[in-house]
Amino acid sequence: MLEITNLHAGAEGVEILKGINLTVNAGEVHAIMGPNGSGKSTLAQVLAGREDYQVTEGTVRYEGKDLLEMEPEERALAGLFMAFQYPVEIPGVTNAYFLRVAYNALRKSRGLEEVDPLDFMDLIDEKLKTVEWSADILERQVNAGMSGGEKKRNEILQMAVLEPKLAVLDETDSGLDIDALKIVAQGVNNMRRPDNALLVITHYQRLLNYIVPDYVHVLVDGRIVKSGGKELALELEAQGYEWVQEAGAAS
Amino acid sequence: MSGSSIDEFVDREYQWGFVTDIESDVIPPGLSEDIIRLISSKKDEPEWLLEWRLKAYRGWLKMTEPHWAHVHYDPIDYNDMIYYAAPKTVKPLGSLDEVDPKLLETYEKLGIPLAEQKRLTGVAVDAIFDSVSVATTYKETLAKEGVTFCSFSEAVKEHPEIVRKYLGSVVPHSDNFFAALNAAVFSDGSFVFIPKGVRCPMELSTYFRINAANTGQFERTLIIAEEGASVSYLEGCTAPMRDENQLHAAVVELIALDDATIKYSTVQNWYSGDENGVGGVYNFVTKRGKCAGVNSRITWTQVETGSAITWKYPSVILQGDNSVGEFYSVAVVNRYQQADTGTKMIHIGKNTRSTIISKGISAGHGNNSYRGLVKVLPKAEGARNYTQCDSMLIGNECGAHTFPYIDIQNDTTSMEHEASTRKIGEDQIFYCKQRGMTTEDAISLIVNGFAKEVFQYLPMEFAVEAQNLLGITLEGSVG
Numbered sequence: 001m002l003e004i005t006n007l008h009a010g011a012e013g014v015e016i017l018k019g020i021n022l023t024v025n026a027g028e029v030h031a032i033m034g035p036n037g038s039g040k041s042t043l044a045q046v047l048a049g050r051e052d053y054q055v056t057e058g059t060v061r062y063e064g065k066d067l068l069e070m071e072p073e074e075r076a077l078a079g080l081f082m083a084f085q086y087p088v089e090i091p092g093v094t095n096a097y098f099l100r101v102a103y104n105a106l107r108k109s110r111g112l113e114e115v116d117p118l119d120f121m122d123l124i125d126e127k128l129k130t131v132e133w134s135a136d137i138l139e140r141q142v143n144a145g146m147s148g149g150e151k152k153r154n155e156i157l158q159m160a161v162l163e164p165k166l167a168v169l170d171e172t173d174s175g176l177d178i179d180a181l182k183i184v185a186q187g188v189n190n191m192r193r194p195d196n197a198l199l200v201i202t203h204y205q206r207l208l209n210y211i212v213p214d215y216v217h218v219l220v221d222g223r224i225v226k227s228g229g230k231e232l233a234l235e236l237e238a239q240g241y242e243w244v245q246e247a248g249a250a251s
Numbered sequence: 252m253s254g255s256s257i258d259e260f261v262d263r264e265y266q267w268g269f270v271t272d273i274e275s276d277v278i279p280p281g282l283s284e285d286i287i288r289l290i291s292s293k294k295d296e297p298e299w300l301l302e303w304r305l306k307a308y309r310g311w312l313k314m315t316e317p318h319w320a321h322v323h324y325d326p327i328d329y330n331d332m333i334y335y336a337a338p339k340t341v342k343p344l345g346s347l348d349e350v351d352p353k354l355l356e357t358y359e360k361l362g363i364p365l366a367e368q369k370r371l372t373g374v375a376v377d378a379i380f381d382s383v384s385v386a387t388t389y390k391e392t393l394a395k396e397g398v399t400f401c402s403f404s405e406a407v408k409e410h411p412e413i414v415r416k417y418l419g420s421v422v423p424h425s426d427n428f429f430a431a432l433n434a435a436v437f438s439d440g441s442f443v444f445i446p447k448g449v450r451c452p453m454e455l456s457t458y459f460r461i462n463a464a465n466t467g468q469f470e471r472t473l474i475i476a477e478e479g480a481s482v483s484y485l486e487g488c489t490a491p492m493r494d495e496n497q498l499h500a501a502v503v504e505l506i507a508l509d510d511a512t513i514k515y516s517t518v519q520n521w522y523s524g525d526e527n528g529v530g531g532v533y534n535f536v537t538k539r540g541k542c543a544g545v546n547s548r549i550t551w552t553q554v555e556t557g558s559a560i561t562w563k564y565p566s567v568i569l570q571g572d573n574s575v576g577e578f579y580s581v582a583v584v585n586r587y588q589q590a591d592t593g594t595k596m597i598h599i600g601k602n603t604r605s606t607i608i609s610k611g612i613s614a615g616h617g618n619n620s621y622r623g624l625v626k627v628l629p630k631a632e633g634a635r636n637y638t639q640c641d642s643m644l645i646g647n648e649c650g651a652h653t654f655p656y657i658d659i660q661n662d663t664t665s666m667e668h669e670a671s672t673r674k675i676g677e678d679q680i681f682y683c684k685q686r687g688m689t690t691e692d693a694i695s696l697i698v699n700g701f702a703k704e705v706f707q708y709l710p711m712e713f714a715v716e717a718q719n720l721l722g723i724t725l726e727g728s729v730g
């Protein structure tokens with residue numbers, strides 16, 4: 001599904017990603033862990049097509065296509081979703097409207113008819129259950145005036161509506177209390193299918209208790225220094241990042 | 252975000268720029284007492300009105316064009332302009348069946364069908380083409396309710412005593428340079444009279460169209476709501492794309508007596524000039540309402556998307572005790588457009604209240620200024636004002652400015668003022684794109700969210716049109 005080969009990328013002339021190699025197949029959950037500033041968000045943003053970052057080397061193939069050649073919205077319409085570490089506020093626009101515009105953009109790209117507000121309400125009812133939210137949230141503004149936790153949950157609501165093939169969750173756990181974390185993780189787990197995949201970026205192991213990964217990769221200073229199974233996350237939690245940093249330096 | 256996609260957004264074609272090929276009765280260019288007499292005689296006007304025009308003209312000759320607004324343009328040659336142009340086929344007071352099919356076609360193309368079987372339901376339209384009114388729909392239906400809705404020329408003939416009583420009572424011909432010019436040469440406009448206790452049963456609207464080249468449009472609108480009456484009125488405007496600038500200097504006067512309500516909305520979409528700032532309409536307009544009676548209310552709502560230069564301050568004189576004045580505005584400038592717009596709220600009566608919400612959106616090389624005055628006179632005990640001015644910038648070449656003036660002469664006044672300026676965020680656009688939207692849709696969505704507070708005050712039928720004008724496809728629902 002996703003094949004990243006020797007990816008180098010940076011911003012403002014500074015290299016941040018220094019040769020990433022990663023393959024994600026359908027049905028898999030990959031976790032990317034790493035200390036602050038190691039380049040986790042940069043990787044997510046490069047995958048989503050943020051123009052602030054320049055790719056200087058390497059390739060990314062997604063579903064057989066050259067991902068880096070695609071516009072951000074083309075990537076989204078091709079099923080790539082990113083849950084933002086810092087969801088963006090859009091004052092004056094309701095969640096309901098935003099979700100419907102996004103949903104209809106997707107339908108249009110597939111040659112389907114757009115849904116009207118009433119039909120959309122039926123559809124969204126189901127999706128609200130995924131994140132255990134009531135319909136009140138639909139009349140709120142997109143992220144504006146929401147708490148940190150609400151914003152993260154809102155990202156997952158969007159994900160539920162758009163049903164992506166590959167979802168990149170950038171620190172979706174930060175800012176969530178334990179109850180909200182469980183709800184969000186449950187929601188994400190319910191969306192898992194054999195034909196979709198998850199890239200879960202997190203600083204802490206906590207989330208991975210609930211969204212159990214098939215693979216864990218440790219990102220340090222723009223490189224994946226260690227990969228392993230889900231137990232790697234526990235080891236990291238116990239020993240800290242210095243341990244892999246040293247291991248990375250030694251290898 | 253890429254600069255080019257934003258440029259594409261702001262540079263969308265002006266769809267209303269076509270010219271109707273119709274034979275016109277055009278008078279020679281230039282301005283003189285003879286020209287004014289000619290206009291007056293063409294309209295078969297009573298002597299008092301001609302005298303009023305001439306007085307205005309003589310006053311105007313002594314005035315100088317004001318230049319305090321934050322706008323720039325080459326000097327206007329008032330002697331090079333045509334002050335009257337009318338389609339030859341328009342018969343005075345003709346019925347709708349007699350309207351030239353070419354004119355009907357023009358309005359249909361503009362989305363304002365006038366023909367009986369097609370016309371908008373629930374909205375009565377007065378269609379003004381260059382200097383004259385070509386048709387007014389639903390006139391009879393309204394007349395049954397006691398509502399008068401007709402062209403200004405017709406009102407002068409049919410209701411001279413009302414016109415004479417109120418004409419110039421809110422905006423005297425000596426008020427300012429452009430108001431004086433308008434008083435001297437105005438050719439037509441709309442007239443609305445809602446008698447005591449009547450709530451006007453439908454939206455009234457005037458659609459202004461400038462067609463003839465090198466011609467100014469000087470219309471005058473007069474709306475009177477008697478005791479306990481209420482009315483909602485909307486004006487829309489478009490013009491062909493022409494390389495030379497055209498002047499539109501209108502005057503609007505509103506009078507609300509005791510307990511009366513007037514809601515006046517504008518969707519202004521005059522041609523704004525091309526991508527290099529060539530051509531476009533100079534929209535220099537004086538609009539003022541008088542809350543003459545107690546508990547009266549006047550609401551101005553405007554969506555200003557067109558014109559090369561917009562220069563207007565729809566204002567309210569709050570004379571009656573407990574009267575309310577409101578101003579809700581969205582002004583959008585792109586390319587080389589300039590807008591200097593805002594309001595004046597003059598508190599005279601006790602417990603008068605005013606609300607000002609202004610949303611300025613600047614893109615391209617556009618320049619947008621909010622200019623507003625809140626004045627509270629010594630006797631206006633307990634006056635209250637709330638002002639909110641927000642600006643949004645799209646791109647790096649545009650400008651936003653606010654000039655709030657406050658003159659408080661009564662210490663029981665309560666005032667609240669909020670202002671904000673923000674750039675449309677690249678992060679916002681990227682966020683929307685990550686959810687599958689195009690840059691264009693993203694900007695529409697964000698801008699619409701920004702302006703929504705004002706749109707909600709537009710009549711339902713026009714809120715959607717206004718949103719579309721901002722490049723927003725809302726698919727029938729205000730999100």
Ligand SMILES: Nc1ncnc2c1ncn2[C@@H]1O[C@H](COP(=O)(O)OP(=O)(O)O)[C@@H](O)[C@H]1O
Pocket residue numbers: 011012014016034035036037038039040041042043052
């Ligand atoms: N747009 C940018 N411009 C310049 N430097 C950036 C930019 N984005 C990230 N960086 C830098 O790149 C490094 C990695 O950042 P980031 O990917 O956000 O790390 P993480 O998500 O792992 O905490 C940091 O040193 C950060 O300051």
Ligand SMILES: [Mg+2]
Pocket residue numbers: 040041042085170171
């Ligand atoms: Mg990060």
